[in-house]
Amino acid sequence: MNNTIETILNHRSIRSFTDQLLSSEEIHTLVESAQAASTSSYVQAYSIIGVSDQDKKRELSVLAGNQPYVEHNGHLFVFCADLYRHKALAEQKGEDITELLENTEMFMVSIIDAALAAQNMSIAAESMGLGICYIGGIRNELDKVTKVLETPDHVLPLFGLVVGHPANTSGKKPRLPKQAVYHENVYDSSEENFRKNMNEYDQTISNYYKERTNGQRVETWSDQILQFMKQKPRTYLNQYVKDKGFNKQ
Amino acid sequence: MNNTIETILNHRSIRSFTDQLLSSEEIHTLVESAQAASTSSYVQAYSIIGVSDQDKKRELSVLAGNQPYVEHNGHLFVFCADLYRHKALAEQKGEDITELLENTEMFMVSIIDAALAAQNMSIAAESMGLGICYIGGIRNELDKVTKVLETPDHVLPLFGLVVGHPANTSGKKPRLPKQAVYHENVYDSSEENFRKNMNEYDQTISNYYKERTNGQRVETWSDQILQFMKQKPRTYLNQYVKDKGFNKQ
Structure with a gap:
């Protein structure tokens, strides 16, 4: 196994950072790494x-659901879908x-x-010994986030990415069994396999929490997913993204 | 610069592979790397x-616009948005x-x-000396692609990723100037900067093609983008993704 794959497999989200800010050089390397990712038809959208x-970090931290690591980190990046450039170029040419x-395709x-760009940045950061965490929470209240960041129409903030020097580490959360995610030649939707995979995984996750909490937490992955879904996540987004010029037709 | 960042910055899409197929072990490492990526609220969707x-590779190659490297490669992966598991789990619990x-949020x-998973796989593959290319072309005719891969509702093929041993290499395509993509604290939509950045980049791209084609190709990035957009890319997708159970409300 090479260093890069070791870095990739060793990923865990870090939610506590030291005060040390990233240097301009580090930020430059991270942005350059992000930009090197593949892009569909060269659109770089x-x-x-x-x-x-x-102040902005604090505001975003509150909007993202009071997550302190959105405020306290080495640097906060917000990744946006961006078709503004393309629209402006077209307008220039009439x-x-x-x-x-x-x-919807362009969305x-x-x-x-x-x-793709964000994941390049994440891997680059982790290879430098930094920790990262994605912040989907900025989608809680995108209308306010767009005001903080002054994004115009045709630009849609998607998620944050906090990067910094880890203050403490966290556990590596087990993923779905490979055979539940990886299918060969056709999608395997047989109920038998599905139940087998889910039971196996629920057991794994329940044990994972039990061990880490001295038996205080025992929930399965299924429990978590159902709990999460019942919160009716962010139903305003359908209309919101249209108002910003995306996904309308 | 460490090895991982070197790999990331050295990316170029490879569209010609030797006959050598990936080994099961290589495929295993690539899938494991993909699965190690961050996932929103642990949904692994x-x-x-x-x-x-x-035969399936040949069919997909035709559907993707007759791209021979979709048929001839070390392995073809198709990445799908997948909420089927979540639906089935909920049904089990009534x-x-x-x-x-x-x-739209879940979409x-x-x-x-x-x-995120796909980009982890790409970086892992490139760190192993393999080449990769994303295949957005499978979105040309998703109704046929879903038949070939037998994906049920709530599973949506998004793009392919071909991986293999490069038969020949390709140039590294220059990206947008950093200051056109990276904004500090607020989105910079000033027209002056925009024009400056675009002019600079158009010149870079035009020179890039000129040098590589002995002056045969001279188009700018703006030219390419407008040409691409005028093809009216995949307007059927808005309805199609809804028919598959995504992005309806």
Whole structure:
């Protein structure tokens, strides 16, 4: 196993950082790494907003559900789907491509582009000994987030990524059994396999929590997923992304 | 610069592979690397279909726009947004969470999860000396792709990823200037900066093509983007993803 794969397999989200800020050079390397990712048809349909202003970090931390590590970290990056450049370029040439930018394909492309770039940044950061955590919580109240970051229409903040020097480490959470995620040639939707995989995984997760909490926490993955889904996550987004010019047709 | 960052910065898409297939062990390492990526709220909302069946590879290659490297490679992976497991788990417990699974937030979450996993796989592959190329072309005709891969509702093939031993290498395509992609504290939408960045980049890209084609190709990035957009990419997707149970509300 080489160093890179070791870094990848050793991933765990870090939610507590020392006060040490990233240097400009580190930020530069991370952004350069993000930009090196593949991009669909060369569109590069994303932007990254680096947030160093402590007031803005505090505001975003509250909006993301009072997560202190959104405020206290080495640097906060916000990854955005971005079709603003494409629209502006077209306008310069007297073309109106708004209708195309608004379609679901371009919504998907811009999300995928942003995520590929973000994961490159994550791996680069971890290879430098830094810790990372994705912040989906910024999607709680995107209307306020877009005000803090002054993003125009056709730019949609998707998630944050906090990076910093780990203050303490965390456990590596077990993933679904490989055979539940990896299918050969066709998607295996047989109920028997499904139940077998889920039972095995529920047992793994229950044991994982039991061991780490002296038996205080025993819930399974199924329990967690159902609990999460019952919170009706962010139902306003369907309309919100349309208002910002994405996913309309 | 460490090895991992070197690998990341050295990325270029490879579109020509030797006949050598990936070993089971290599495939295992790649899938394990993919699974190690971060996942929103632990939902792990994606699946990977590994395609080794040569007939299926040929079919997918035609559907993806007759790209020969979709047929000839070391292995073809198809990454899917997947909320099927979550629906089935809920059904087992007598809960109906269909409405929640159908919202735009879960559509975004499943796309992001799949893309983070895919980029982990890409970096892992490149660190092993393998080449990769993303295949967005499978979104040309998703109705046929879902038949080939037998994906049920709540599973949406997003893109392919071909991996293999490079037969020949390709150039590293210059990315947008850093200051066009990376913003500090607020999104910079000033027209002056925008024009400056775009002019600089258009010049870079035009020179890049000129040098590589002995002056035959001179187009700028702006030219390419407008040309691409005018093709009206995949406008059927808005309805199609809804038919598969995603992004409905």
